[in-house]
Amino acid sequence: MDIEQTKIPQATAKRLPLYYRFLNNLHTQGKLRVSSKELSDAVKVDSATIRRDFSYFGALGKKGYGYNVEYLLSFFRKTLDQDETTRVALIGVGNLGTAFLNYNFTKNNNTKIEIAFDANEERIGSEVGGVGVEHIDDLEEKLGDISVAILTVPSSAAQGIADRLVKAGISGILNFTPARISVPSNVRVHHIDLAIELQALVYFLKHYPLNEDDVEEDQ
Amino acid sequence: MDIEQTKIPQATAKRLPLYYRFLNNLHTQGKLRVSSKELSDAVKVDSATIRRDFSYFGALGKKGYGYNVEYLLSFFRKTLDQDETTRVALIGVGNLGTAFLNYNFTKNNNTKIEIAFDANEERIGSEVGGVGVEHIDDLEEKLGDISVAILTVPSSAAQGIADRLVKAGISGILNFTPARISVPSNVRVHHIDLAIELQALVYFLKHYPLNEDDVEEDQ
DNA sequence: CGGAAGTCGTTAAAGATTTCACATACTTCA
DNA sequence: TGAAGTATGTGAAATCTTTAACGACTTCCG
Structure with missing residues (x-):
């Protein structure tokens, strides 16, 4: 195997x-x-x-x-375990979170956002992109055995939520907040920092001019 | 200098x-x-x-x-040219685009989204996050000398828009669509592919188990 | 069938990045 | 003032990644 x-x-x-x-x-x-x-x-x-x-x-x-x-x-x-779907939770149903919920990950993908959490009472109980939104207070109770979380909360809340996720048994976090969160070494965090990506692009444009002969490349 | x-x-x-x-x-x-x-x-x-x-x-x-x-x-x-602000255009005012428009890049950052474009008539003329939304048909006319664009359109539209941006003189594109766009070699494209980031995280979790002694790392 | 063209899989080289480890020089404090 | 402590900057090693180059095997086509 x-x-x-x-x-x-x-x-x-x-x-x-x-x-x-x-x-x-x-x-x-x-x-x-x-x-x-x-x-x-x-x-x-x-x-x-x-x-x-x-x-x-x-x-x-x-x-x-x-x-x-x-x-x-x-x-x-x-190889990519496409046959079994990985269940994912999303924390923070703001614009970015909503974008994810409306994104059809399951197509071409082995992941599915099963549940979302938010602190804003107005959003609780609603469905966004077919996913129910729960109150953040119920995180531990409703997370179940989900092991991957997408973090799209305000950065001031990031570390606190991360701590709770860890306690609730999460193994991986995709962190979209600018905060660099600290987690135990057995939890994997990937940071995607939108502001930094933009700033890095600008820096590269200024300092690494492309010639006609260069090839555009990635990341 | x-x-x-x-x-x-x-x-x-x-x-x-x-x-x-x-x-x-x-x-x-x-x-x-x-x-x-x-x-x-x-x-x-x-x-x-x-x-x-x-x-x-x-x-x-x-x-x-x-x-x-x-x-x-x-x-x-x-070093990072923080003193002069880089003007940025955003194409595609969906959820993800809206998230960017509401993100305060200018704080801590040398970039500012100055103008947004969309194809949806309902959005034209409105303001999102303090940025006016123009019709995509007016792209060439209203882009001015902006040299960086954030691409948050449906992936089917990505290459077409990219071609127009290039013709309009753009130098850098931050591409959030899953499409790998082709551009002349003097234009820089950075891809940020949300579905792939999520899938990669899942893959790493399964195949690169972290020990208690490992340190969580980035990207 | 036989030779030309195509494309992989891989060895080896080159290039890029990270990490170690420590001499050096500064700070602090008595 | 001097000794102990601290943290840099960097040579060298280790590691990781990309790229070039080419032998070997397939396909294609006359």
Whole structure:
């Protein structure tokens, strides 16, 4: 069951969902085969990097042919655990939280926001994007065995909520607040800091001018 | 004027806004000095990495003392061009776009969303977060010399809008759509793909279990 | 069938980033 | 003033990531 997949580079792991989504597109379009070069054009990742990434999982392609879309897709489906849905909670139903609730993650994705929490009485009991909004006071009681949370609360509330989430047994937090929250070392936090992303883009524009010959790249 | 800052590692450059924001906090709190260790605890970046990052700009600290908050802050203010505000356009006033418009970027930040565009007639002419919403048809006419755009449109519209932005002279795009857009090599695109971030977090949770001894890390 | 063209998987090199570890120099305090 | 303590800045090592290059095998087509 547990195939030797533990040493896949993190950089590779982060690209897997991207590959998966694009393969899904190809499959929907009825394409039967794809080369690393074609994939490269579509996802903007160097073709050698793609081949290297795939090679960590073994020989998935065929020389002179490329990759069989169906096969590759089903392989990634297994690898990314697409068959079992990961249940997610969202804390903070502001604009950003609402954006998430309306985003159809379940399509092309193994995740589903099952429950949302907010402190604003007006929102409690309503449904946003098909997800019921509960009062933040009921967090511990209603979280159940959900192990992943999206944090879209005001940054002043971030650490407090994070502490409660940890106590309630969460294992991963996707933190959209500017606060860098502290958690025990067995809880994983990914920070996505919108203001910083924007500021970094501006900095790169000023200090890392692109030439006509450079290739636009990611992140 | 143009100090030798061109070879600062990209990884370092991406952390600068984070440092800057935290220094701002410290300054507001009236703190006079700070050590790389303290900074490390706050921003969750290894203290050696912080010292290394700072060292690319020269000797900013004092041995046995640490860094003078005021000095460091004013240094970063210059380095990050905080004195001149970068004007930004936002395309797509949905939930996510609205979240941005209500986000006060200008505080702690050198960027300001000056204008927004949308295709939905109902939104045109209104103000969201103090920013006027224009019709997407008027993009070229009203963009002016704005050089950075935040793209929060449906992914099916992403490439088309990107093409128009490029023609209108944009230099940088912060792309929140799942579409990997193609642009000329002199335009910089940073992708932030929310579904993929969530999926990657789930993947890491399953395949990269954290021990009690590991330290939670970023991105 | 045979040769040309195509594409993978991989070795090796290059490049980027992080981390260690410590000499050095400053601060503090008696 | 001097000793003890502190924290920087950096050389060197370790680690991680990307990219180039090419042998090997497939497919394609005449």
